[in-house]
Amino acid sequence: MEFNVKSGSPEKQRSACIVVGVFEPRRLSAIAEQLDEISEGYISNLLRRGDLEGKSGQMLLLHHVPNILSERVLLVGCGKERELDERQYRQIISKTISTLNETGSMEAVCFLSELHVKGRDTYWKVRQAVEATQDCLYNFHGLKTRKVEARRPLRKMVFNVPTRRELPLGERAISHALAVSEGITTCKNVANMPPNICNPAYLAEQAKILEHDYDNVSTEIVGEKEMEALGMSSYLAVGRGSRNESIMSVIKYNGAAADVNPIVLVGKGVTFDSGGISLKPGEAMDEMKYDMGGAAGVLGAMHALAELQLPINVIGVLAGCENMPGGDAYRPGDILTTMSGQTVEVLNTDAEGRLVLCDALTYVERFDPELVIDVATLTGACVVALGKHASGLLSTHNPLAHELLNASEQSGDRAWRLPLWEEYQEQLESPFADFTNLGGKGAGTITAACFLARFTKKYHWAHLDIAGTAWRGGKEKGSTGRPVSLLTQFLLNRAGAEQSE
Ligand code: BES
Ligand code: MN
Ligand code: ZN
Numbered sequence: 001m002e003f004n005v006k007s008g009s010p011e012k013q014r015s016a017c018i019v020v021g022v023f024e025p026r027r028l029s030a031i032a033e034q035l036d037e038i039s040e041g042y043i044s045n046l047l048r049r050g051d052l053e054g055k056s057g058q059m060l061l062l063h064h065v066p067n068i069l070s071e072r073v074l075l076v077g078c079g080k081e082r083e084l085d086e087r088q089y090r091q092i093i094s095k096t097i098s099t100l101n102e103t104g105s106m107e108a109v110c111f112l113s114e115l116h117v118k119g120r121d122t123y124w125k126v127r128q129a130v131e132a133t134q135d136c137l138y139n140f141h142g143l144k145t146r147k148v149e150a151r152r153p154l155r156k157m158v159f160n161v162p163t164r165r166e167l168p169l170g171e172r173a174i175s176h177a178l179a180v181s182e183g184i185t186t187c188k189n190v191a192n193m194p195p196n197i198c199n200p201a202y203l204a205e206q207a208k209i210l211e212h213d214y215d216n217v218s219t220e221i222v223g224e225k226e227m228e229a230l231g232m233s234s235y236l237a238v239g240r241g242s243r244n245e246s247i248m249s250v251i252k253y254n255g256a257a258a259d260v261n262p263i264v265l266v267g268k269g270v271t272f273d274s275g276g277i278s279l280k281p282g283e284a285m286d287e288m289k290y291d292m293g294g295a296a297g298v299l300g301a302m303h304a305l306a307e308l309q310l311p312i313n314v315i316g317v318l319a320g321c322e323n324m325p326g327g328d329a330y331r332p333g334d335i336l337t338t339m340s341g342q343t344v345e346v347l348n349t350d351a352e353g354r355l356v357l358c359d360a361l362t363y364v365e366r367f368d369p370e371l372v373i374d375v376a377t378l379t380g381a382c383v384v385a386l387g388k389h390a391s392g393l394l395s396t397h398n399p400l401a402h403e404l405l406n407a408s409e410q411s412g413d414r415a416w417r418l419p420l421w422e423e424y425q426e427q428l429e430s431p432f433a434d435f436t437n438l439g440g441k442g443a444g445t446i447t448a449a450c451f452l453a454r455f456t457k458k459y460h461w462a463h464l465d466i467a468g469t470a471w472r473g474g475k476e477k478g479s480t481g482r483p484v485s486l487l488t489q490f491l492l493n494r495a496g497a498e499q500s501e
Helices: 030-038 042-048 086-102 122-137 164-192 200-213 224-230 233-239 285-308 353-367 380-386 398-411 422-428 444-453 484-494
Strands: 002-006 018-024 059-063 072-080 107-110 156-160 217-222 247-254 263-273 313-323 335-337 343-345 371-376 391-395 415-417 461-465
Touching: 002 122, 002 164, 018 030, 018 086, 030 042, 042 059, 042 072, 059 086, 072 086, 086 107, 086 122, 122 156, 122 164, 164 200, 164 285, 164 484, 200 217, 200 247, 200 263, 200 285, 200 313, 217 224, 224 233, 233 313, 233 335, 233 353, 247 285, 263 285, 263 353, 263 484, 285 313, 285 371, 285 484, 313 353, 353 371, 353 444, 371 398, 371 484, 380 391, 380 444, 391 398, 391 444, 398 415, 398 461, 398 484, 422 444, 444 461
Parallel strands: 002 156, 018 072, 018 107, 107 156, 263 313, 263 371, 371 461, 391 415
Antiparallel strands: 059 072, 217 247, 247 313, 335 343, 391 461
């Protein structure tokens, strides 16, 4: 897919399609107005006859509009002008892209990027438009034997900006968006991969691909032998029921001087979570292939970062393993000694994510991190609390939490903070070990984060619970690519990358 920005008038475009907005009720946007004049009222006539009300997402495709050079004009309903917000804008763009892709326009010039969105500038509008386009055109059909391709797929989008002065801004927005989208695509591809293919070794191979593709990326693979030597017994316990070796992949991106402390991202990479001996019920169990969504998100963010070549140091850790029942599997009642030396009584082998992450979080102390963010499909409770719209954010460091919330607002990849008060720690008390891996009734997302907080005392830390946001179930099943956008935005901000005038 090719993207461009342009600053031109609609009647001069010679394109397969020009895309302009119509507001509710039957009100032309400024650009649509221009087309209407040139076409001697052709468009306003249609509106008067009731062909398009302008409701958000409504589409009307016109051919051979009088005096217009382009083959088609796509009128896009944008809702009430004053109500056009970020979410509406993204939805309108997505709908537009699917319509173009299905109606034979292989290229188009889109003027929706000139609409006024409260508090957002040209950079934001172009960037979101490009990201929405890439998101919309993604599919995971590689494992189907019969290929399903659009007959005349969309190949090129031009987004118009109001003035020539804004062209550089638009170009920067495209280049950032393409990097983020590459990361999102990587994340989706790995996350959607079935668990018989995507095992911990597969995650390591993906890390190796990044190392191969970028000069300033290197990797280290930590297998079971090495983990044994490091005392990562908790991580190892989770993978013991599986035939697949537990593998932790460490991806190092070097964009700054060697003495600059790295930002560390740790992703839960449980390539299949059966629950282990505390076996999960069968319904939708296939979706537990997405339990490596955190690792996929970290991999995607590392890919975007390498594309952007930001001047920072970042280390991404993919904590890969598989949680299976078996003769050698760990059991409820087992007491594990974590790499930190703290002991944990296992009360449920399905609360495995925290047991993997705690050792990975101790492992990364060696990098003397500037800060650590872990990303995990950690608790079903998070889906209950926040649904599929926001990732859970928990942190012991307020400034870091605010930075992440900021990045989530900018990117539209939403997160919402939950408290991490000391009181909740009581729910982890154990009669036999230092604490248990099960928080009991209530606040499951918080008690899971409380568990992790016991392993992150040596650095600034935040935790993203992406259980509700990493994938969609049901008919539209598939990875969302979240939270690659959020993480990459955070890194862009950290690197001080320019994103406005
Ligand atoms: N990977 C799951 C969390 C999960 C469940 C994410 C459903 C998305 C949808 C995690 O390993 C898990 O099983 N958590 C348990 C924890 C419980 C046993 C304390 C859960 O949420 O039920
Ligand atoms: Mn589980
Ligand atoms: Zn899990």
